[in-house]
Amino acid sequence: MAVSEQRFSDWLRERCEPDWTSVVTHPFARAITTGEATDDDMRRYLEQDFQFVDSFTALLGAAVASADSFEARVPYGRFLGQVATTEEKTYFHRALAALGGRTQAPPEPVTVAFRRLMDEARAGLDYPLIVAVLCVAEWTYLGWASRAVEPLPESFVHREWIELHEGPEFREWVGFLRGELDRLGTALDEDGRRRVLEVFGQAVELERRFFDMALS
Numbered sequence: 007m008a009v010s011e012q013r014f015s016d017w018l019r020e021r022c023e024p025d026w027t028s029v030v031t032h033p034f035a036r037a038i039t040t041g042e043a044t045d046d047d048m049r050r051y052l053e054q055d056f057q058f059v060d061s062f063t064a065l066l067g068a069a070v071a072s073a074d075s076f077e078a079r080v081p082y083g084r085f086l087g088q089v090a091t092t093e094e095k096t097y098f099h100r101a102l103a104a105l106g107g108r109t110q111a112p113p114e115p116v117t118v119a120f121r122r123l124m125d126e127a128r129a130g131l132d133y134p135l136i137v138a139v140l141c142v143a144e145w146t147y148l149g150w151a152s153r154a155v156e157p158l159p160e161s162f163v164h165r166e167w168i169e170l171h172e173g174p175e176f177r178e179w180v181g182f183l184r185g186e187l188d189r190l191g192t193a194l195d196e197d198g199r200r201r202v203l204e205v206f207g208q209a210v211e212l213e214r215r216f217f218d219m220a221l222s
C-alpha cells in the first residue's frame with residue numbers, strides 16, 4: 007500500500023468488504039433505527055452485548071496502558087470513564103430491566119468469539135492491534151446509527167442505543183480512533199500492516215455475525 011495516497015483506516019475498511027457494508031446496513035441494525043426490532047429481539051441482543059461491553063471496557067484499559075503517548079491515552083481514559091460509569095452502564099441496566107433481560111445470560115458462540123478476540127488483544131498489549139479492534143467496534147456502530155432518520159423511535163431502548171452511537175462526541179471519538187490507525191499505519195512495515203488487517207478483518211466479521219445472531 008502507498009500509505010501517502012490513502013488513509014490506512016480506509017485501506018483496512020475497503021479490504022473488509024462485503025462484510026463492512028453488511029454490518030452497517032444490517033437488517034437488525036436497521037430494525038433498531040426504525041424501532042421495528044421487537045422487545046424480545048432487543049432483549050436477546052442486549053443480553054449478549056452487555057457481555058461484549060465488559061471485554062470492550064477492559065480493552066479500553068489496555069489502550070490507556072499501551073498507547074505510545076500521553077495525548078493518545080487521554081481520549082481512551084475519558085471514554086472509558088463514560089462507558090464504565092455512566093451511559094452504557096446505566097443504559098444496559100435500565101433497558102434490560104424494562105425488557106426482563108438478564109445481565110448474566112449464557113453467552114452465544116459469537117459473543118464468546120468476540121470476547122476472545124478482545125481479550126487476546128488486551129493481553130498482548132500491542133497498541134495497533136488494540137486500536138484495530140476498538141476502531142471496528144465504534145466505526146461500524148457509527149455507520150449504522152448514522153443511517154437513522156428523524157423522528158427516532160419513541161422507545162428509549164431503541165432511541166438511546168442509536169443516540170449513544172451517533173452525534174458530535176461519538177463522531178469525534180471515531181475520528182480519533184481512525185486518526186490513530188492512520189498515524190500508526192505510516193510507521194508499520196508490510197508485515198505490521200498485514201497483522202493489523204488480520205485483526206481488523208476478524209473484528210468486522212464478528213460484528214456481522216453478532217447482528218446475524220440477533221436476527222436469528
Ligand SMILES: Cc1ncc(CN)c(N)n1
Pocket residue numbers: 055058059062143144147213216
Ligand atoms: C457487538 C458490539 N460492537 C460494537 C459496539 C459499540 N460499542 C457494541 N456495543 N457492541
